[in-house]
Amino acid sequence: MNFTFNEDDIAFQDAAHRVCAEVLKTNAARYDETREFCRESLDALGELGFWGMNLPEQYGGVDISSIAMSLAVEEIAYHCAATCSSLTAHFLATDSVLIGATEDQKQTLLPQCASGEKLGAFALTEPGAGSNPAEMRTRAVRTSDGWHLTGTKHYITNGAFADFLVVYAKTDPDQGHRGISAFLVDRHTAGLEFSSPEKTLGLRGSHIYEIGFDCVLPLDALMGEEGAGFATAMEVLDRGRVEVAAMSVGISRAARDASLAWSKERIVGGKPLCRHQGIQWMLAEMHAQLEAAKLVTYKAADARDSGQRFSLESAVAKLVASEAAAKVTDAAVQVHGGYGYISDLPIERYYRDARITRIFEGTSEIQKIIIGRAITA
Numbered sequence: 001m002n003f004t005f006n007e008d009d010i011a012f013q014d015a016a017h018r019v020c021a022e023v024l025k026t027n028a029a030r031y032d033e034t035r036e037f038c039r040e041s042l043d044a045l046g047e048l049g050f051w052g053m054n055l056p057e058q059y060g061g062v063d064i065s066s067i068a069m070s071l072a073v074e075e076i077a078y079h080c081a082a083t084c085s086s087l088t089a090h091f092l093a094t095d096s097v098l099i100g101a102t103e104d105q106k107q108t109l110l111p112q113c114a115s116g117e118k119l120g121a122f123a124l125t126e127p128g129a130g131s132n133p134a135e136m137r138t139r140a141v142r143t144s145d146g147w148h149l150t151g152t153k154h155y156i157t158n159g160a161f162a163d164f165l166v167v168y169a170k171t172d173p174d175q176g177h178r179g180i181s182a183f184l185v186d187r188h189t190a191g192l193e194f195s196s197p198e199k200t201l202g203l204r205g206s207h208i209y210e211i212g213f214d215c216v217l218p219l220d221a222l223m224g225e226e227g228a229g230f231a232t233a234m235e236v237l238d239r240g241r242v243e244v245a246a247m248s249v250g251i252s253r254a255a256r257d258a259s260l261a262w263s264k265e266r267i268v269g270g271k272p273l274c275r276h277q278g279i280q281w282m283l284a285e286m287h288a289q290l291e292a293a294k295l296v297t298y299k300a301a302d303a304r305d306s307g308q309r310f311s312l313e314s315a316v317a318k319l320v321a322s323e324a325a326a327k328v329t330d331a332a333v334q335v336h337g338g339y340g341y342i343s344d345l346p347i348e349r350y351y352r353d354a355r356i357t358r359i360f361e362g363t364s365e366i367q368k369i370i371i372g373r374a375i376t377a
């Protein structure tokens with residue numbers, strides 16, 4: 001495999017590095033401590049076109065390669081995983097539109113999403129349907145007034161801050177997953193009820209909400225074809241899992257870099273920590289796990305650009321990179337000793353932020369099911 005970058009990719013990476021070092025890095029600890037929504041950092045990324053990095057130029061996007069996008073996501077997560085989570089949730093919403101909407105819907109909505117004007121949310125999970133979204137109960141019934149949408153979604157990233165939500169609902173429950181359709185829902189539609197943001201372990205600047213729906217949507221709120229929602233959501237998640245893998249790599253890299261620096265400064269037993277063989281082995285394992293995670297992530301990103309289905313590659317990338325992030329951030333706490341456990345340093349934040357990567361967009365167990373089915377087919 002040969003990973004090459006064109007001039008646009010490199011310029012984009014440089015821009016990512018600059019805005020992350022200037023804005024995101026400064027805000028990350030504050031968001032974590034105060035649980036303030038990461039609006040300022042998101043807006044800074046929006047001004048530079050990052051909200052459209054998953055979209056083609058014809059819809060206002062920046063048209064970079066998926067590998068360049070992965071590198072940008074990695075850079076964002078390196079400096080602020082919460083901002084990265086909110087941005088990638090926006091991509092789940094805009095990928096849904098890109099894959100499943102009509103041409104008119106794409107032309108109307110996507111340029112504003114790419115330019116940083118409209119933030120999206122992706123509403124698939126429900127209290128009774130997480131790992132198996134086909135069990136969803138949210139219902140949309142066509143009436144003379146429009147679509148009557150009823151049900152509850154939960155853990156929806158960006159929820160109350162989003163301008164629009166892509167909501168998945170059953171239009172024909174007898175058809176199982178083939179009876180699921182997607183809807184474009186304006187956040188200000190009457191009949192939407194948002195909870196307070198959940199008190200999460202990590203990613204505290206990226207809010208998640210329970211949302212109750214009892215509302216009437218216009219007929220043209222149906223996104224694309226009736227009954228095509230489940231297939232759209234699965235394709236969206238294939239793409240999203242590459243981003244979760246890149247996010248995991250970013251958090252791991254931050255933890256590895258901090259541990260290397262610390263191990264050179266901290267003197268124990270008359271010499272720097274890094275001169276103790278036991279610590280060197282820990283650093284070596286962290287480095288090797290990170291390198292492996294990077295390679296599967298770039299491979300999945302490359303597969304994403306091929307135009308073929310890449311469910312297997314994206315499941316492998318998500319599984320390997322998120323499990324690596326758990327190990328690397330845990331080792332980072334260990335290398336720092338007690339200093340790793342208190343919030344003066346970002347190490348304990350990396351550890352908490354990494355935990356979700358094994359859960360959202362399909363848990364590690366679900367990735368193993370996808371991989372197992374694919375390799376035994």
Ligand SMILES: Cc1cc2nc3c(=O)[nH]c(=O)nc-3n(C[C@H](O)[C@H](O)[C@H](O)COP(=O)(O)OP(=O)(O)OC[C@H]3O[C@@H](n4cnc5c(N)ncnc54)[C@H](O)[C@@H]3O)c2cc1C
Nearest residue numbers: 089122123124125130131155156157359360361362363365
């Ligand atoms: C911070 C955060 C952000 C999120 N953002 C969004 C969002 O923006 N939009 C959205 O729609 N959702 C979002 N989610 C929801 C997330 O995708 C789900 O939590 C996740 O898919 C798991 O579903 P669940 O929580 O219902 O767990 P469950 O499905 O109840 O799973 C519980 C456990 O059972 C295991 N399990 C389930 N099925 C099997 C099986 N067949 N075999 C073996 N083990 C199994 C799981 O791996 C897990 O360990 C978010 C969640 C969090 C915490």
